[in-house]
Structure formats: structure tokens, C-alpha cells
Amino acid sequence: MADLELTGAEVLGPEGLHRDGLSFRDGVIVAANGGRRVDLSGYLVLPGIVDLHGDGFERHLAPRRGAMKQLDEGLVAAEAELAANGITTAVLAQFISWEGGLRGFDFAAQVFEAIRDTAPGLVTDLRAQLRFETHLLDFYNELPALLREWHVSYVVFNDHLPHERLAAGRQPRRLVGQALKAGRSPEAHYALMQALHAQNGEVPGALKRLCMELKAAGIRMGSHDDHSAAARADWRTRGVDVAEFPETMAAAEAAHAAGDAVIMGAPNVVRGGSHNGNLSALDLISMGMCDALASDYHYPSPRRAALMLVASGVLDLPAAWRLVSAGPAAVLGLHDRGELTPGQRADLVVLDAETKRVAATFVAGRTSYLSGAIASRFIG
Template sequence: MSAPTPVRRPAWSLGRTPADFVLGHVRAVLPGGILDDARVVVRDGRIAEVGPARPGGAVDVDGDGLFCLPGLVDVHSDGLERERLPRPGAELPWLFSMMSFEGKLRAAGITTVFHGASFSDRESAASQRSVHVAQQMCEAIEEWNTRDDVGRLVDHRVLHRLDVRSAKGLAALRAHLDIRSAAGVYNAGVPAVISHEDHTPGIGQYADRTFFERYVAETRGISRQDARAHVDDVIRTREESLPVREEAMDWLAGRSAAGLARIFGHDPESAIEIADLARRGGAVAEFPTTEEAAREARARGMSIVMGGPNVLRGGSHSGNVSAAQLARLGLVTALASDYLPSSLLGAAFALAERQLLPLHDAVALVTSGPATAVGLVDRGSLEAGQRADLVLVGLEHACPVVRSVVRAG
């Protein structure tokens, strides 16, 4: 009997992945199912072949029976703003925050992330969301992506969040995208991703305003009566901004029609809202708050994004529809981490463990589904021609644990 072929391991230096390698003995999570004892052949940073292991065949890395998934794609992450501001008043430098948060993304198996930059003038001590902070975040992401002294470990992109009742937010985002479009950052081939939102209490995420009143009371340390009066003031102020909302919606429709923006509708609550989103060229229903809205979006062929934390919690924190319930009904095409990167992988495996979805379909919600939502056709599945963004995952106490992450190039 001949001696077994030794395992060859490449030199993984400076966080950079070899352009050519063979990964063997993994449980490959494919679009149609799971292939046990599989090998993945990578050539020039792309998947060249996925198939059964070959007896006696040499591999560069032995996966030792771990699950092999495509790199996770996160289309809505608010984690970077939390990394920069871990507590009110404790601001950290942007580039340090990028480096620190990237470690959390890799630990979660995320290789492509869209950071939420909130173009809004509703600043609070807890988040400091404002036009100024959104512009700083965009600049920090651009600087990080062009630095020569960091490895390209995660593909960092921007989800432009527009408060449609904020005149300052609308003016700033228009100027920002005009400059970036003139510089060639965004064009018809690479449209900006924009999520329009209206967080006026009584509609959308806080359709039941009592949830928002409770949030205000807890975060500000005030009584429920004072919180109720504050919410009344917020509603009155935002009702005065309805003309701004109409202007914002018309502008978004124009950019979508020109192919310069991919539009997400944030927190839609009805079939009527989905129909309006479709008329404006919207492609994605983001965090629909009712089954009605999700059904209408699905009927219109839209992507439907729900939150990973919603799945793990077993329901919405603000009383809206359950993401797991929608997934069971086939009304979810993608999950986003929202505020917790580890929730993506955790939610996918939780859906499978609860027998709401087969594992390969659940994994698609954090890989190919979100890639489709943002129009990225080169990643999200273990198929020939795709980017070799790969994640090796094991299970500990029935929970998924990332063991290794490889990003093409």
C-alpha cells in the first residue's frame, strides 16, 4: 500500500491568499444541497471547480470536514458606527474603528459589507447620526479601501441611508453622489445603493408608537409621560417636512431610472407602499414590517431583506412581523446583520436547526440572496467563475463557529 499523499499548505503571508490553491475534505454548501467530502479548486482567485474529493489527490489545505460556505454578504450593517462610538461621548478614530470592526466581520465570516451611512439631521447622543458623521464615514471607507498598508480582507462598501424628511440629509447626499459620480466611483455599471427611510413614529418600524415611546424613555432616562410628549413633538415636526419627502422620492426615482442608484425601501408596511416603491424603480424591500408588504414585494419579484437578530430573537424588537415566520413562508430572500455581524451565520444555522429551511437554502439568505439584492453577480455561491471568497465553519454546542476565512485576491 502506497503512503498517503502529503497535504501541501501554501504560505499565507500578510493576510493575502494565493491566487491558486486546492481546498479539500470539506462539506461544501452548494446552491442545491450539501456535498460531503468535497474539494474546491481555485485558479486566479476564482472558483474553477467544486466536486467530490479525488482519492489520493493532493490538496493545499485540508478542510477536515468543516462546512465550506461562500463568503457572507452583509447589505445593511450599522456596526461601524457602534464601533466608533462604543458609548456616548467616547468617539474613536475612524481608521482605528475600521480596523477593529473588520476583525469582527471576519470572525463572522463576512467578506463583503455595506456600512450604513445615515444622511439625516436626527442626531442623538447614542448614535450621533448626522450628515457630518455620514460624510466622515464615507471618506473613512474610501481611504481604507485605497491604503497600501492593509490587506484587502473585507470588501467595504456604503449603504447610503436617506431620511426622506431631512432637507439637510437630502441636500448632502445629492452633493455627495454628484461628486462621486463625476469621479467615476458610481455610474450605470456601479450604481450607488440607497435605502430611503421614514422613522416618523406611528408608521414603518414604529407603527405602534408605544414601542418608540418606551425606547425614548429608556435611552433618555425620562418618564413614559415625558417620552409621550417628546414623541408628539417629533410627529408634529416631521409632518411639516412632507414636501421634503416628495422631493426626495422624486430624486430617488430619477436616479433609479438613470441606472445610477439601486433603491431599497426601508420598513414598508403595506402593499400600497410596495407598489409605490416599484413605481420609483425600487428593487428591494428592506425590513418589511408586515406579511402583507412582504407578499406584495415577492409577487413583484423584489428582493426581501430581513434582520438576522430578528431570527435569533424569535421576533422583532418593535413588535413587527417575525423574520423566521416570513422565511418559513418563502418571503425572505436575504438577511442583514443590522447591528450584530455574528447574527448572519447564527440566523442561517438557526433556521436550519428549527427545520424552517434546509441548510443550503438558509445559507443562501446570507450569501447569494444579499448579493442579488445589491446587484453583485460575481459572488455568493460555490460555483465555477465566482470569486473565491470562502468561509470554513464548524459547530460548537450546536452554534456555528468560523474557523477560517479566505477572500479572493
């Protein structure tokens, strides 16, 4: 771990860009350290990106059809992509769902064990998030122990059952394709969905007890795709204070007004709207009701979204970059990163000032990515 003084670059501090340089020693930013000087003229130095919800890693673990047998190799490849996009802390979101296949319990267990065992040997700070389907009541009793075993401290609740169609006795859309992915016959898959839907009355009470136990264990909890203020209020009463990707303005406003963290997808900003017609992230950001942007399914998007917000005049650079650094770090309770100030971890990304492409990424002072002309500045 090198002690370095980065000079010549524009460095993003809490108040904006400055040219005072940046020094770090033993993985921590310091006022000055007398370390080896590296001239980064022509570059920007910004806080490392903290991605609190991403499933882009799936393509590395399960290319084409079926899962790789060596998930650790897939995680190594995923880390390389994360680092190349300036992400220094990454939360990898994995389902346990009735949908089965790559969202089934068996595959999820392999993924969580692989993250637990592989992450300590990597440079990027990799963490796991469980996306849990609320109607899997059979898992409720064992879930707290499993989370401890897997070292998972962040759970987000989903409900993807098509309740209206099931209540009407109508076959769900895309049933055959979903069944094949789950390794079931369409008849068996439909029967499972109907059985889970029939448990509607039991879910609220069971969820309340589960959330109380998880909160007591220090588990961070969020809800996914809230569609109404009432739904968000229900989650809040259970101690679930993160609202991931609310679908409507009413749900987002209710979360923000109550002090819940509101997370939106960076691809939503890059695309100029939700890919499925839900709430616009740009609208929420403009109204000051978004606390953090997540990569969701596309790792280049956090950097691109922040820079687009600046280029379009929606936010200045400190405010825009906060949505992908200090903002998500605060949501995760990681107060040692997200800003380039003395005492913080030396998590940083170096961008080419002209192209805004990632040239280098550092995590706790260690190099996770270095590419192109900048390499000669560090290596000589």
C-alpha cells in the same frame, strides 16, 4: 494570494454538500489548479456571507460617547469582527437624519469618507449604504453629487418622524434624550421636528424627482420598515425595489408579489421574532417570501440564523445558506460571489463541523480570519 486545493472538507455547492474538494487560483474558484493541498477534514466550507445591511460597526467608530477621531482605526477593528463572523462582503449602513449626533450629516460625511479611503486597503469587501431621512428636503439637490464623491451606490429611505403625535401637537416620546444626543435643546429639537413634519405635502413630489435621478445614476434604492401594501406600491412607482425589514405581512406580500427584494433581519430569526413586535422573519421564510437576511445590528446572527433554519427543519442547508450568501449578493447585483462554483470569487467561510464556529474566512482567495487549530493546517 495563495493557490490552494482544499481537501477532506464537506463543501457546500448549489445542490448540497460534497467532498470533491475546492480549488482556487488568483482569487477565483477553479476546477483544479495543482496548488498546495490543505487537508480540512472535520470542517465545512461554505460561501462567504454577504451582509447587505449592518450597523454593528458603529460601536467601533463611536465607543461610549462621542466619535473616534481616527475612523479608519475603527473600520479596521470592525473588519476584524466581520471576518471573525464569516462575512466577506459587508454593507455598512450610516444615517443622515434630522436626529443629529451620530446620525447627523457631519458625522456621516466622515464615515463615508473613511469607508471610501480605508476599504481598498482591507481584505473584507466593505461598502457603504446611506440611510436617508425623507423629510430632509434641503439635502435633495446636493445628494447625488455627494453620493458620487463618497462612492456610495446604495440608498435606503427612512421616515422616523412621529407624524401622528406631531399632527396632534403632542410632544414626541423620549424627546429630551434625543435632543441631548443631537446636541440641541428639547425646544429646538421639537421645533425642527415640527418644521419637517409641516413639509409633508412637498415630500412625495421631491422624492419622485430624486429617485428618478438616483436611478439614472445606477444607485440601488430601498425602503425601510414599510408598514402597508400601499406604502410599498408608492416606493415601487419611484423605482425603489428593495423592501428592507417590512413591518407587516401585507407590506411583505405586496413586495414579494411585485418581484421586489424582501430583506429581513437575521437577529429576528435568532430571537424567534422581532424585538419590537413587528413581522416575524421566520414566518416570511417559511412562506418563501424572504430573499435575504442581514446582520442588522449583530454580526454573528447571519451564520447563526442560517444554521438554526437547518436545525429546525425549516430549510435545507443550500436554501438556508443562500439567504446569507447568494441571495443578498443577487440583491446587490454582485453576481461574482455567493456560490462555490468555478469562475466565482474565492469568498468562503470555513466552519468547524462539530461546533459550527468560524475557523477561517477568505475573501477573493486572501485570508481575512484564521483562528485556532485550523491555523496549523494552512501554516504548518
